[in-house]
Amino acid sequence: MENRPSEVILMNNNLTPLIAEILRELETEKGIQLPPDITNDTPLFGYQGILDSLALVSLVVALEQAIEDKFGISVGLADEKALSQKNSPYQTVGSLAHYASSLIGQASVHG
Amino acid sequence: MDSPVTLITGTRKGVGKYLAERYVRLGHRVIGCSRNPADWNLDGYCHHTADIADEDAAKTIFATIRKQHGRLDHLINNAGIAAMNHSLLTPLSTVHKVLDTNVVGTFLFSREAAKLMKANSYGRIVNLTTIAVPLKLEGEAIYVASKAAVLSLTQVLARELAEFGITVNAVGPVPIDTDLIRGVPKEKIDRLLARQAIPRLGTFEDVANIIDFYLKRESDFVTGQNLYLGGV
Secondary structure: OOOHHHHHHHHHHHHHHHHHHHHHHHHHHHOOOOOOOOOOOOEOOOOOOOOOHHHHHHHHHHHHHHHHHHHOOOOOOOOHHHHOOOOOOOOEHHHHHHHHHHHHHHHHHHO | OOOOEEEEEOOOOHHHHHHHHHHHHOOOEEEEEEOOOOOOOOOOEEEEEOOOOOHHHHHHHHHHHHHHHOOOOEEEEOOOOOOOOOHHHOOHHHHHHHHHHHHHHHHHHHHHHHHHHHOOOOEEEEEEOOOOOOOOOOOOHHHHHHHHHHHHHHHHHHHHHHHHOEEEEEEEOOOEOOHHHOOOOHHHHHHHHOOOOOOOOEOHHHHHHHHHHHHOHHHOOOOOOEEEHHHO
């Protein structure tokens, strides 16, 4: 339990490539425009976001399933703050990775 | 084509059990669930004991389906409970129970099913409404309100999920001889039947007939619809 914060950071680092991989798949499927490099700062949804609401749905669902496959944990990435400019976990790749890893952390503690 | 994967809620008894047996017979791989353990089993059928309004339990069911079958073709949101009582005699705990099972459960299972169906750009979701909604049946305020919500869910989800090749429709049965109406006095049922164009109780087959139609591949242009039985 004492190791939780570093564990979360480690997972966070692992989730960014996973999100990037899913975005590349969506690029082909949904015809969205991605920058050459996907980093934690890449905007996803909202201000300067690269996804429309349907592409966001596809990303969130695909990420939930990828987390289930990779970590064996079912997380729900739906969030009521999704449409809020200020607190949305879907603002950037980094915010989504952070949000997802915190849920994985919680699920590990409770599960 | 592989045999279709069909999830049906509320399969321990009544219409749900009939539908589970029927779709197993038609070659589907059927997954069912109910709050209490089922006292029956069949080859080609897998049962989960779960409260359909419990998000964790639902997620476990869908994770299992994904692992075992890799996809989901059909969801039949059959599970439902009724509270037949004057509104002034209905405790709030009953209100929450009815809304949880009928509305929250239907929403939760539809949401999780759509996530799985989306991967194949194909899916059929069928909800259960009731003729008690258009008949504005007195003595069932919260049940009717919950099923009116299911009707609205059907119509809105149909629009939201069309993009993913998923149709969402509903069937609204007349009273059927199941536990749901067992506590209702006969004269009340008779009065209700008199308001139908065809005044008889419904059968499991009547309901299945409509669901068969919604599940057909050829029904891909039919969505957001609700069909009342008995000519209501």
